[in-house]
C-alpha cells in the first residue's frame with residue numbers, strides 16, 4: 001500500500017458475504033443474512049476502506065471499475081447500500097467513466113434499495129436469474145416465479161438508469177434443452193443490456209451433489225449435454241446479432257462494457273475489501289479473512305485483514321496475458337505474446353497445440369491460436385492446460 005500504483009487499468013472489489021437463501025447449486029455461500037450482523041459488517045467494511053484511502057497505492061491512480069459482489073449485496077438495506085457506495089465514491093479515486101456494479105438478485109430488491117444504488121452512483125446492476133423457469137428456480141432454492149422475475153426486470157430495465165445484466169446457468173436439474181432455449185430467448189425478448197451464460201459447476205460434496213444422491217432431484221446435465229446447451233446458447237446470441245464480450249458474456253449494445261470481469265479475469269490489479277474477498281496488488285495475490293469475527297478484530301486493530309498472501313509466480317504476467325486474451329476473445333497471438341517475453345511459445349507448446357488441433361479444440365493461423373466452438377466450451381481447461389504445460393517445460397525453457 002505504501003508503493004505508488006502503476007498506471008494501468010485497475011479495479012476494486014467489495015465482498016458482501018451474506019445471503020438470504022442458500023441456493024442448491026452455489027459454491028459461494030458464506031453466512032446467513034441477519035440485520036444486526038449487516039450493521040457491524042458495513043461499519044467494518046467502510047473502516048477498512050477509509051484506513052487505506054490515503055495510501056499511495058490507492059490514491060495515485062484512478063480505478064476503472066468497482067464491483068460489489070458476494071454473497072448478495074442486494075440483501076443489504078437501502079441505507080447501507082447508499083452508505084457504502086458513498087464511502088467508495090469519497091475514498092477511491094474513481095475514473096470519470098468508472099463502471100460501478102452492484103450484484104444481487106430480484107428477491108427483496110425493493111424500489112428503495114434500487115434507488116439507493118442509483119443515488120450512490122451504481123451504473124450497472126448484475127442480477128442473478130439463473131433460469132426463468134419456475135420449476136427449475138424453485139428446485140434450486142430461488143423464490144420468485146417466472147412471471148414476477150420478468151415483470152420486475154421489465155420495470156428495472158425500463159427506468160433506463162443503469163446497465164442491466166443478468167446471469168443464466170445451463171445444465172441445471174429439470175432444465176431440458178427446450179427450457180434452456182426459452183431462457184436465452186426470454187433474455188433477448190426483455191431487451192436487457194448484457195447476459196452471462198454460465199456452465200453449471202457441480203462442487204464435490206456440495207449440496208447439489210448430495211440432493212441428487214438422496215434422489216431429491218434428477219441428475220443435472222452431463223458434459224455432452226452441457227456442451228450442446230453452450231453451443232445452442234452461442235448460436236441464439238449469434239442469430240440475435242449480440243456483441244460477444246467474452247467467452248461467456250454478451251451485450252446488446254455498447255452500453256454494456258463488462259470492464260470489471262475483463263480486467264479481473266485477465267489478472268489486472270484488483271484491490272479487495274471485505275471478509276472473504278481476494279485480489280492482486282503490487283505483484284502479490286492475497287485473500288482476506290473469511291471468518292467474520294477474525295475480520296472484525298483485524299479491522300478494529302487497524303490492519304488490512306489479510307489471511308493469505310502469495311507472491312505472483314515467475315511468468316505470471318505471461319499467464320495473465322494469455323488467459324486474459326483467451327477469455328476475452330477466444331484467441332491468443334502466441335507468436336506476438338512470446339516475443340514480448342523473449343519466448344518461442346509456438347515451439348514450447350507445439351506438442352499440445354498439435355494434439356488440440358487434431359481433436360478440434362483449436363485452429364492455428366499464422367501464430368494465432370483460435371479456439372473452435374468446442375475450444376470455447378473448454379476454454380478454462382485450455383488456459384489451465386497451457387499454464388500446466390509451461391510449468392512442466394520450464395526447465396527445458398531455462399536451458400534454452
Ligand code: SF4
Pocket residue numbers: 018019020021022023026027028029070071072105128
Ligand atoms: S447463488 Fe447467490 S444468493 Fe444463492 S447462495 Fe449463492 S451467492 Fe447466495
